[in-house]
Amino acid sequence: SQKIEQNSEALNIQEGKTATLTCNYTNYSPAYLQWYRQDPGRGPVFLLLIRENEKEKRKERLKVTFDTTLKQSLFHITASQPADSATYLCALSTGGGNKLTFGTGTQLKVEL
């Protein structure tokens, strides 16, 4: 079955810097890879999706890359702000129309 690895250690960065989070997966390449944000005590919220034939996707200060050779996605937040502090989850889909497989998430802390 598909396994997803995200860095379990929290990432602490200074305000204004670029945060980079990593998602590695084993086995088959997914048709879609998604990133979610989760705040403490809340449900995850969808942020961005990238397809297997796309190398990069951007949305405002967010950028996602997808390397099917390395089996890796990178999630970047540029000009980070304290409000970006949250846990970020990576999720994979085969495109079958139902389940996602989630990583355990990486906690990001943006300090002043």
Added chain:
Amino acid sequence: DVKVTQSSRYLVKRTGEKVFLECVQDMDHENMFWYRQDPGLGLRLIYFSYDVKMKEKGDIPEGYSVSREKKERFSLILESASTNQTSMYLCASSFAPELTDTQYFGPGTRLTVL
């Protein structure tokens, strides 16, 4: 905007009680999911449903059952609650024809079993 609501934000129950967690979505989504989330273990799928009265086991169905009598409502049932079911429970829904499987989550229910 998709809205997924869960019946309670916080719930405290005693060991052996029957517990019902309700989830309602307002976007006519076919798929609905129940997860539990524990520190270090991430989101684990308990059950999901892709249509009314249809259900499939997820990765950790033991000790749980579900009910989907109407398209918008998906209930999670703990037949006899135990302390190891203390957790955050999250409901989600997705639109089946959209093959990206993007899921929309409710706010979660923090269940404590004493």
